[in-house]
Amino acid sequence: MANQAQSPSVHHKTVNPLAAKLQLRLDPDQLTNCMRCGFCLPACPTFAETGIEAESPRGRIALMKAVADGIMEPDRAFEEQMNHCLGCRACEPACPADVKYGRLLEQARDAIEDHTERHSIGVKLSRHAAFKKLFPNQKRMKLIGRSLQWYQQSGLQKFARQSGAMKLFPKHMQAMEKILPEASGQGIVEQIGTRHPAKGERIATVALFRGCLMDVLFTSTNRHTVDLLTEAGFEVVIPEEQNCCGALHAHSGEAEMARSLARQNVQVFKDAGVEFIVSNAGGCGALLVEYDHLLHEDPTWKEDASWFAAHVIDISELLVRHGRLPEFHNEDVSIRITYQDSCHLRNVMRTSDAPRQLMKQVKGVTYAEMKDADRCCGSAGIYNLTQPEMAGQILDHKMEHVRDTQAQVLLTSNPGCLLQMKHGIEQHGLRDQMQAVHIVDFLHDHMHPSRK
Numbered sequence: 001m002a003n004q005a006q007s008p009s010v011h012h013k014t015v016n017p018l019a020a021k022l023q024l025r026l027d028p029d030q031l032t033n034c035m036r037c038g039f040c041l042p043a044c045p046t047f048a049e050t051g052i053e054a055e056s057p058r059g060r061i062a063l064m065k066a067v068a069d070g071i072m073e074p075d076r077a078f079e080e081q082m083n084h085c086l087g088c089r090a091c092e093p094a095c096p097a098d099v100k101y102g103r104l105l106e107q108a109r110d111a112i113e114d115h116t117e118r119h120s121i122g123v124k125l126s127r128h129a130a131f132k133k134l135f136p137n138q139k140r141m142k143l144i145g146r147s148l149q150w151y152q153q154s155g156l157q158k159f160a161r162q163s164g165a166m167k168l169f170p171k172h173m174q175a176m177e178k179i180l181p182e183a184s185g186q187g188i189v190e191q192i193g194t195r196h197p198a199k200g201e202r203i204a205t206v207a208l209f210r211g212c213l214m215d216v217l218f219t220s221t222n223r224h225t226v227d228l229l230t231e232a233g234f235e236v237v238i239p240e241e242q243n244c245c246g247a248l249h250a251h252s253g254e255a256e257m258a259r260s261l262a263r264q265n266v267q268v269f270k271d272a273g274v275e276f277i278v279s280n281a282g283g284c285g286a287l288l289v290e291y292d293h294l295l296h297e298d299p300t301w302k303e304d305a306s307w308f309a310a311h312v313i314d315i316s317e318l319l320v321r322h323g324r325l326p327e328f329h330n331e332d333v334s335i336r337i338t339y340q341d342s343c344h345l346r347n348v349m350r351t352s353d354a355p356r357q358l359m360k361q362v363k364g365v366t367y368a369e370m371k372d373a374d375r376c377c378g379s380a381g382i383y384n385l386t387q388p389e390m391a392g393q394i395l396d397h398k399m400e401h402v403r404d405t406q407a408q409v410l411l412t413s414n415p416g417c418l419l420q421m422k423h424g425i426e427q428h429g430l431r432d433q434m435q436a437v438h439i440v441d442f443l444h445d446h447m448h449p450s451r452k
């Protein structure tokens with residue numbers, strides 16, 4: 001009789017260690033806040049692709065709640081559902097109950113990753129190398145940058161492409177190689193130093209968040225960011241000791257490592273004494289604005305993390321709201337452009353008008369709004385590597401809409417989205433018709449030559 005009276009949740013806590021971890025970590029308030037209305041369903045790309053309830057935000061929350069309540073065991077299918085989610089967070093602005101779905105997903109993934117007996121030794125080693133040894137170590141990132149730069153400049157890249165040697169590699173590596181940006185062995189600080197005065201009267205002093213991958217694969221975008229900011233009246237400092245934002249860690253179940261990186265960044269930017277912390281990558285910015293939540297259980301860092309989060313702003317928002325905008329000209333007779341939102345910039349930082357306003361200010365361009373521009377492109381951090389099938393399906397639909405705009409330039413605000421768009425353009429044979437460009441590079445290209 002005693003056994004019969006025992007609740008299923010108590011029973012599962014004792015038999016399934018993953019269930020116990022999920023029950024501990026999943027926020028019960030967020031789980032119960034979901035009233036199952038389904039308003040989030042039309043916003044969800046994985047639901048749009050499959051039409052399956054379990055592939056929707058409401059379905060995933062129901063699965064988490066069933067595990068938290070002890071009425072379901074977290075089996076392989078449960079884990080797969082959590083991994084199929086893009087983490088694009090389009091469900092959040094659509095939700096009338098303000099359910100913090102992103103937090104639930106991170107809590108679920110964190111519990112799953114803690115429960116790593118199922119990982120092969122190869123997976124464990126590569127996760128350890130990427131998350132703990134590479135991204136948080138800017139020296140190693142630069143070493144990767146230098147190796148790529150050597151590959152690109154030594155003639156090896158040309159040889160690999162012309163000889164067909166690339167065909168020996170897996171398909172996704174061939175695709176990535178085709179869209180590899182020009183790598184740099186030197187980060188932005190080595191290239192231009194740490195402090196840059198405003199042109200004209202100073203509006204504010206801001207700090208640039210340079211990013212880890214951005215600093216070696218998109219160094220010119222960072223340089224252009226500094227040019228735009230100083231031109232618009234901001235003094236720019238680039239704190240040298242800043243580190244990776246931790247977004248890939250937080251989204252992949254490495255919450256403790258993400259917290260450690262956050263503490264380092266909070267300290268460094270607090271010491272810089274600036275009025276804004278500027279991000280030019282939606283993926284990074286979205287975690288930076290949530291450092292307050294990431295460190296909310298840490299009494300030592302809680303207050304400074306709140307200060308940090310409140311001071312982070314995307315470059316487009318800063319330029320539009322506080323900057324002295326330069327004139328942007330277009331040399332070509334006419335040019336048609338379109339824009340793919342960065343999910344995290346739009347859904348977490350809630351910035352979608354500012355980039356559109358900025359690009360429309362370039363004289364001589366015609367802006368064509370793309371259908372479903374607010375829908376994820378399938379890049380989603382490393383989703384296109386871990387879930388290539390779904391990412392490919394989403395990208396195919398995206399490229400149909402891109403093609404319909406007949407744009408010559410496709411703009412984005414995040415390096416991951418930019419690479420995914422470049423990949424889509426290659427894959428769909430649109431290389432001769434259009435190019436994908438970061439909005440910062442586009443604006444910089446259209447500044448008056450004397451101002452660069």
Ligand code: SF4
Pocket residue numbers: 043044045046047055056057060084085086087088089090091092101
């Ligand atoms: S984060 Fe994106 S993919 Fe995941 S449930 Fe929400 S809308 Fe769907």
Ligand code: SF4
Pocket residue numbers: 033034035036037038039040041057058061091094095096097098099
């Ligand atoms: S919109 Fe919000 S409350 Fe409604 S089902 Fe989706 S997550 Fe739940």
